[in-house]
Amino acid sequence: xxxxxxxxxxxxxxxxxxxxxxxxxxxxxxxxxxxxxxxxxxxxxxxxxxxxxxxxxxxxxxxxxxxxxxxxxxxxxxxxxxxxxxxxxxxxxxxxxxxxxxxxxxxxxxxxxxxxxxxxxxxxxxxxxxxxxxxxxxxxxxxxxxxxxxxxxxxxxxxxxxxxxxxxxxxxxxxxxxxxxxxxxxxxxxxxxxxxxxxxxxxxxxxxxxxxxxxxxxxxxxxxxxxxxxxxxxxxxxxxxxxxxxxxxxxxxxxxxxxxxxxxxxxxxxxxxxxxxxxxxxxxxxxxxxxxxxxxxxxxxxxxxxxxxxxxxxxxxxxxxxxxxxxxxxxxxxxxxxxxxxxxxxxxxxxxxx
Numbered sequence: 001x002x003x004x005x006x007x008x009x010x011x012x013x014x015x016x017x018x019x020x021x022x023x024x025x026x027x028x029x030x031x032x033x034x035x036x037x038x039x040x041x042x043x044x045x046x047x048x049x050x051x052x053x054x055x056x057x058x059x060x061x062x063x064x065x066x067x068x069x070x071x072x073x074x075x076x077x078x079x080x081x082x083x084x085x086x087x088x089x090x091x092x093x094x095x096x097x098x099x100x101x102x103x104x105x106x107x108x109x110x111x112x113x114x115x116x117x118x119x120x121x122x123x124x125x126x127x128x129x130x131x132x133x134x135x136x137x138x139x140x141x142x143x144x145x146x147x148x149x150x151x152x153x154x155x156x157x158x159x160x161x162x163x164x165x166x167x168x169x170x171x172x173x174x175x176x177x178x179x180x181x182x183x184x185x186x187x188x189x190x191x192x193x194x195x196x197x198x199x200x201x202x203x204x205x206x207x208x209x210x211x212x213x214x215x216x217x218x219x220x221x222x223x224x225x226x227x228x229x230x231x232x233x234x235x236x237x238x239x240x241x242x243x244x245x246x247x248x249x250x251x252x253x254x255x256x257x258x259x260x261x262x263x264x265x266x267x268x269x270x271x272x273x274x275x276x277x278x279x280x281x282x283x284x285x286x287x288x289x290x291x292x293x294x295x296x297x298x299x300x301x302x303x304x305x306x307x308x309x310x311x312x313x314x315x316x317x318x319x320x321x322x323x324x325x326x327x328x329x330x331x332x333x334x335x336x337x338x339x340x341x342x343x344x345x346x347x348x349x350x351x352x353x354x
Contacts, residue, residue, distance in 0.1 A: 007088055007090070008036060008037050008038055008064070008090075009090055010037065010089055010091045010092075010093060010161070011040070011088065011091070011092050011093070011164075012030060012038070012041070013041040013042075013087055013092050013093065014027070014040070014042050014083075014096070015076070015080045016044055016047065016051060017047050017076075017079070019049075022097050022098050022210065023054070024054055026097065026100065027058060027065075029101070029103045030101075030106070031062055031065070033103055033106040034064035038064070041083060041086060042055050042066070042067045043068050043082055043086070044069040045075075045076070046070045046074075052069055068086060080157070081175060081184075088164075090114075092162050093109075094162075094184060095157075095158050096209075099210070100206075101206060108203060109203060109205055112201055116199055118137070118196075118197040118199040119162075119166050119196040120161065120191050120198040120199070121160070121161035121162075121198070122201065123158070123206050125159065125206040125208075126207055126208065133200065133202070137197055139197050140193075141233075144192050157181075160185075160187075162187050162188075166187075166196070167187045170187060179227070179231075181224050182228050186232060215252050216269060219249060219253070222245045222248060222249055222252075223249075223272055225245070226241045
């Protein structure tokens with residue numbers, strides 16, 4: 001294991017498992033920017049692919065790279081927390097091995113982290129750069145709760161930078177949490193509870209994920225974020241989280257129900273949503289319940305589908321084609337007409353067969 005002699009300002013810590021190609025892509029991009037103020041730490045959760053061979057060779061060639069491999073798979077939470085525990089820098093940035101960044105902004109990031117001297121930082125992804133933000137620096141938990149909408153992506157691992165020494169005070173509590181989002185969100189919560197600053201950095205360094213995530217995985221990720229808010233902040237914040245995410249949850253569920261391109265309808269995830277909500281927001285749970293009923297093959301499902309087509313035609317009559325393509329996640333070159341014909345033919349054959 002190679003040690004970094006100097007104490008850098010920032011360590012980019014990447015927890016990884018069996019993603020050698022994806023890992024190589026991001027570390028090759030970062031490597032030219034490493035220096036005495038910026039180091040790289042790779043935590044390998046006992047990968048069985050080419051990760052070890054690649055990382056050993058790479059760390060030998062770069063003096064500001066440290067590679068640590070666990071002797072057994074310790075789980076995602078432990079591997080991520082060990083990134084912070086083994087970091088030698090003032091600050092540690094957790095970066096996913098499937099994420100991408102604008103590497104030319106790394107020197108600016110190091111400068112901002114040192115200059116602003118907060119306990120924790122939250123990076124805004126590129127997709128959120130145009131959001132109207134009313135508050136950039138939070139000094140306590142109450143202040144954060146009142147401006148929660150400004151930090152709705154806090155549950156994205158790669159958005160988080162922590163003061164390494166201060167985060168280490170809460171390792172024992174973090175290691176007891178079984179959920180990955182609970183664990184790294186905990187540090188921000190603890191900083192705020194002790195009236196320490198957490199700041200939003202409006203630096204467009206985070207790019208979209210390079211790996212396509214399936215729809216129901218996205219649905220589960222939204223629920224995981226809501227569950228984290230409930231666990232660490234309480235019902236009030238979890239309720240706010242839901243108001244931010246409910247439109248996307250509804251969109252994913254309806255697309256899954258109506259589109260033959262999708263991976264099916266995950267009833268268990270929808271039921272988990274009901275449990276988390278306590279079924280207090282009646283409109284959306286009732287609509288989801290209707291979807292569960294209709295997804296069982298009833299002819300009413302198809303009546304509902306065509307009714308939805310009608311609603312979209314009425315609502316988006318001036319831009320119907322682009323609205324429908326967006327809803328069903330069709331590519332620009334795909335024909336909306338052929339997609340609908342395929343659904344209608346599938347519907348007809350299924351109806352008459354039953």
